[in-house]
Amino acid sequence: MAKKIGVTMEVGNDGVAVITITNPPVNSLASPIIAGLKEKFQDANQRNDVKAIVLTGNNGRFSGGFDINVFQQVHKTGDLSLMPEVSVELVCNLMEDSRKPVVAAVEGLALGGGLELAMACHARVAAPKAQLGLPELTLGVIPGFGGTQRLPRLVGLAKATDMILLSKSILSEEGHKLGLVDALVPPGDLLSASRKWALDIADGRKPFLRSLHRTDKIGSLSEARAILKNSRQLAKKIAPNMPQHHACIEVIEEGIVHGGYSGVLKEAEVFKQLVLSDTAKGLVHVFFAQRATSKVPNVTDVGLKPRPIKKVAIIGGGLMGSGIATALLLSNIRVLLKEINTEYLMKGIKSVEANIKGLVSRGKLTQDKAGKALSLLKGVLDYTEFKDVDMVIEAVIENIQLKQSIFKELEKVCSPHCILASNTSTIDLDVIGEKTNSKDRIVGAHFFSPAHLMTLLEIVRSKNTSAQVILDLMAVGKAIKKVPVVVGNCIGFAVNRTFFPYAQAAHMLTNLGVDLFRIDSVITSFGLPLGPFQLGDLAGHGIGLAVGPIYAKVYGDRMFNSPLTELLLKSGRNGKINGRGFYIYEKGSKPKPDPQVLSIVEESRKLTNIMPGGKPRSVSDKEIVEMILFPVVNEACRVLDEGVVIRAADLDIASVLGMSFPSYRGGIVFWADMVGPKYIYERLKRLSETYGGFFKPSRYLEERAMKGMLLSESQSSRSRM
Numbered sequence: 001m002a003k004k005i006g007v008t009m010e011v012g013n014d015g016v017a018v019i020t021i022t023n024p025p026v027n028s029l030a031s032p033i034i035a036g037l038k039e040k041f042q043d044a045n046q047r048n049d050v051k052a053i054v055l056t057g058n059n060g061r062f063s064g065g066f067d068i069n070v071f072q073q074v075h076k077t078g079d080l081s082l083m084p085e086v087s088v089e090l091v092c093n094l095m096e097d098s099r100k101p102v103v104a105a106v107e108g109l110a111l112g113g114g115l116e117l118a119m120a121c122h123a124r125v126a127a128p129k130a131q132l133g134l135p136e137l138t139l140g141v142i143p144g145f146g147g148t149q150r151l152p153r154l155v156g157l158a159k160a161t162d163m164i165l166l167s168k169s170i171l172s173e174e175g176h177k178l179g180l181v182d183a184l185v186p187p188g189d190l191l192s193a194s195r196k197w198a199l200d201i202a203d204g205r206k207p208f209l210r211s212l213h214r215t216d217k218i219g220s221l222s223e224a225r226a227i228l229k230n231s232r233q234l235a236k237k238i239a240p241n242m243p244q245h246h247a248c249i250e251v252i253e254e255g256i257v258h259g260g261y262s263g264v265l266k267e268a269e270v271f272k273q274l275v276l277s278d279t280a281k282g283l284v285h286v287f288f289a290q291r292a293t294s295k296v297p298n299v300t301d302v303g304l305k306p307r308p309i310k311k312v313a314i315i316g317g318g319l320m321g322s323g324i325a326t327a328l329l330l331s332n333i334r335v336l337l338k339e340i341n342t343e344y345l346m347k348g349i350k351s352v353e354a355n356i357k358g359l360v361s362r363g364k365l366t367q368d369k370a371g372k373a374l375s376l377l378k379g380v381l382d383y384t385e386f387k388d389v390d391m392v393i394e395a396v397i398e399n400i401q402l403k404q405s406i407f408k409e410l411e412k413v414c415s416p417h418c419i420l421a422s423n424t425s426t427i428d429l430d431v432i433g434e435k436t437n438s439k440d441r442i443v444g445a446h447f448f449s450p451a452h453l454m455t456l457l458e459i460v461r462s463k464n465t466s467a468q469v470i471l472d473l474m475a476v477g478k479a480i481k482k483v484p485v486v487v488g489n490c491i492g493f494a495v496n497r498t499f500f501p502y503a504q505a506a507h508m509l510t511n512l513g514v515d516l517f518r519i520d521s522v523i524t525s526f527g528l529p530l531g532p533f534q535l536g537d538l539a540g541h542g543i544g545l546a547v548g549p550i551y552a553k554v555y556g557d558r559m560f561n562s563p564l565t566e567l568l569l570k571s572g573r574n575g576k577i578n579g580r581g582f583y584i585y586e587k588g589s590k591p592k593p594d595p596q597v598l599s600i601v602e603e604s605r606k607l608t609n610i611m612p613g614g615k616p617r618s619v620s621d622k623e624i625v626e627m628i629l630f631p632v633v634n635e636a637c638r639v640l641d642e643g644v645v646i647r648a649a650d651l652d653i654a655s656v657l658g659m660s661f662p663s664y665r666g667g668i669v670f671w672a673d674m675v676g677p678k679y680i681y682e683r684l685k686r687l688s689e690t691y692g693g694f695f696k697p698s699r700y701l702e703e704r705a706m707k708g709m710l711l712s713e714s715q716s717s718r719s720r721m
């Protein structure tokens, strides 16, 4: 059945016209809604039987803002005329400057354009716990219906810049304290209270306030400039590579210096420039790509319902196990943490406690909730209590025999409906379950470290994993606030496999004579939070050495064998874990590049002997980015070719959430498509002619480059799903 969308107006006997937005699920402001709002406001302004107006949203949600699909259309076509004229025509003229008072009745959420409409009303009445915010910067644009001007005038400049630059929403309770919300009423009274408020304004019992004309919360020009100076510093820190934060501050300043209306005009102009930026394209893509991950063919569309998962056992209390336990406990799921002896168990429990304590000390969790979470944790040393768990997550070291024996045991001690998950990051699931008869309930639950903080959950399905088990794990993932991405089974799965050339390429460049600290710095300037060497330190070089042979066995044709990791370990540099790797780690200070590591690099260079003519290769920063990230794109192509992911956009989300690939570049495949498959192919081809198989373009990349196709276009039928 087609969903009913539109704007309605009902005029009551009291002379109040209630204008209602209906566009499920979030009442987004699509073009027909905006046209409907214009029509109804014109009508209400003209009708003699209308004294006052209430604006509201259907089904308990005011509005989730402007329809983001329109941005995507603009990105596809480059046609700015697809965006309706709203800010002046509707918001300023028909709403704010109306002679009849307009009151917003806000429930559920008022975000982006939704909050902007509410702020153009002459008062706002809200139900408790309504989410209020201007998240436009997360989409690479700025608020475009006057939000940059009205929010500072309603909540003060410092709070407004904080909310806008950090895209931080607040609840209506806080909004009430700040003056953004005029009255807080129970949901059942929302409409009657709003009608009354509107009539009170019409009859002069309450003030007729136009937000754009207010100056009482802005302060003096020098105070405002001081706040904006801080905002610029903040923008530099949080968004060094994005244009919208600085542009937003300029627009706010325009309104402070030349008045709100001037600010509204500048806002509209800057909005149009930003909406076409690569940043907006990348971020809008990420918005939709993230939501698409919850649609898994033959799993989420076949009428299955997730089963309740109330109790989970975790095997292994190390870094991963304790992180996963923390994430589950925080979402009220009971956890049995199993270790092999008391010492390890106590260590695991202490890690969970430290994770939770850290959240409390950073103000992210109340002491009460921390206590409740910890009360759901139980440590065990055997399988006695596994009989009634709904799911087991194995999180032991990457050792095939050990995992096989654990799964064989689990099959005996758990109930037949229990989900058997492994947190392996590398090992083939079919191999893990080889010695069991439970292959349909074996699934990969690959968390990223630190598991209680990183949002990606890579759900790995083998050919045998049942749809029900995948759906159950997706539901658990969502319950613990992760973004589950379902992928197929192969060595390294989607994320680690795609990114294994990241470290390899960095090692090759270093062996070619490029300074390793420069490589890290170039890559962080590109937008990844950690360069490959610092990332290696963080993961621990022992892990690198352990998984290397597993990758080499299957992807050996495109491996660069660097002696650097082994040399590093030989000299006692395990990484952050023991305070020394490529960098020195001291408590309370940032990692420092360690010049002593350079002699180890020299030794490695002697062994590989790949510097042209024995001299360091000179490379530009652009070449560094290409030599490190194009091999990653190349592997992403193989992942797409083999159908390891359902859609290319899943790999984008996985790269953004699992590897912190910059979201404003849209993810690894989206970025590669922006750079151009043909260019990437030609660069790799030339590099492979000089440096061999490591850079050899994949069949998929070559095919798309030759056909002038995007990498994200069409999928191969060789699906692993």
Ligand SMILES: CCCCC[C@H](O)CC(=O)SCCNC(=O)CCNC(=O)[C@H](O)C(C)(C)COP(=O)(O)OP(=O)(O)OC[C@H]1O[C@@H](n2cnc3c(N)ncnc32)[C@H](O)[C@@H]1OP(=O)(O)O
Binding pocket: 025, 026, 028, 029, 064, 065, 066, 067, 068, 069, 083, 084, 085, 086, 109, 111, 112, 113, 114, 116, 135, 136, 139, 142, 143, 144, 145, 147, 271, 288, 291, 292
């Ligand atoms: C001339 C133009 C000027 C424009 C000016 C204006 O200032 C610009 C804007 O308003 S930009 C939009 C600002 N709003 C947002 O950024 C909010 C984005 N949405 C969300 O944060 C969330 O979706 C939510 C909090 C509103 C709801 O979250 P929830 O978890 O309940 O649900 P989902 O996120 O899964 O969303 C459900 C489906 O709704 C779609 N959707 C949500 N918001 C929008 C939107 N603004 N436009 C279009 N579609 C939206 C979302 O994609 C989901 O769709 P599915 O098909 O996947 O179900």
